[in-house]
Amino acid sequence: MKERYPDVTIETVCRLLIPPIQLFGLYVIAHGHYSPGGGFQGGCILGASFIMMFIAYDIGEVKRRMREKLNTILCATGVLIYAGIGILCLVLGANYLDYGILHQILPAYPAKARALGTFGIEIGVGITVMSVMISIFLNIGTAGEHEGEPE
């Protein structure tokens, strides 16, 4: 890994830009079924904000904000949310990912329950895509030789 060259312009611009980027990613995930966007695109935008932090600062800053262990756990949690909602529909007696049946446990009529189920799926996809993007970039940016957890 090359040594770090501190640059006040790049650091200030990234410090100002990263929170709006993350807010926009959350908006894309949450507003995905009314407008273009969804879990995959929002997860990519959230992962890109961490990649921007990696470029502006160094790998220690990224690992301080998003620990390697937490990243792996989040990666599995998204898949668990996706599969869990699908299996929940199976348990309630409908097909896999047939969200309409969720109105039996949610305080909503079937159409609203369908929208909420889609929203849960989008959240799971977004979490998984974000953590996989961060993981891929951490591994290729340091050729897989990044050191352990920072103190």
Next chain:
Amino acid sequence: MIWQLDIMFLVLVVISAIASVNVKDLLSSAILLGAYSFLMCLLWIEMGAVDVAFTEAAVGAGISTAFFIGFIFQTTRRTKD
């Protein structure tokens, strides 16, 4: 659908694709590939496929360019052998 815009974007897409293959420097090639992705995104918007265009902008122009640059920093300027 505006056919003049369509023709312009198609010509620019072809030019940037050919240039990204033919250029010698790897970093220039990655940046030209990002430009290709962004022009492809404009083409998708122009054809009315906004969701595909959003994916192209997020993945093609954003993430994959960063991945390519990360890979290029692992290479060396000259071959070892």
